[in-house]
Amino acid sequence: MDKSQLKNKIKEILDELTEEDLEEITTTAAAPGYMTPMAFSPKKKKKKIKEELEPKDVQQVRKIVKDIINNMFRDIWLKRNSWNRI
Numbered sequence: 001m002d003k004s005q006l007k008n009k010i011k012e013i014l015d016e017l018t019e020e021d022l023e024e025i026t027t028t029a030a031a032p033g034y035m036t037p038m039a040f041s042p043k044k045k046k047k048k049i050k051e052e053l054e055p056k057d058v059q060q061v062r063k064i065v066k067d068i069i070n071n072m073f074r075d076i077w078l079k080r081n082s083w084n085r086i
Helices: 005-016 021-028 055-085
Strands: none
Touching: none
């Protein structure tokens, strides 16, 4: 097939295409990044809440943390002792 035959074949194919085919071919509406309406909007900053803990709240948090750490150490101790028995 020489160049003139190839050009003629391309022209035939293009003439057969309808306008709807061309719109479907050139559309970018299905691109995943454009499906979200807020994709390119600036992010809003969160408001900082300035709240201080009262001393009794700090004591409660310390107690909870100490209990959790104590339970972790107890579990480790129990596991180590059970491994030594094997």
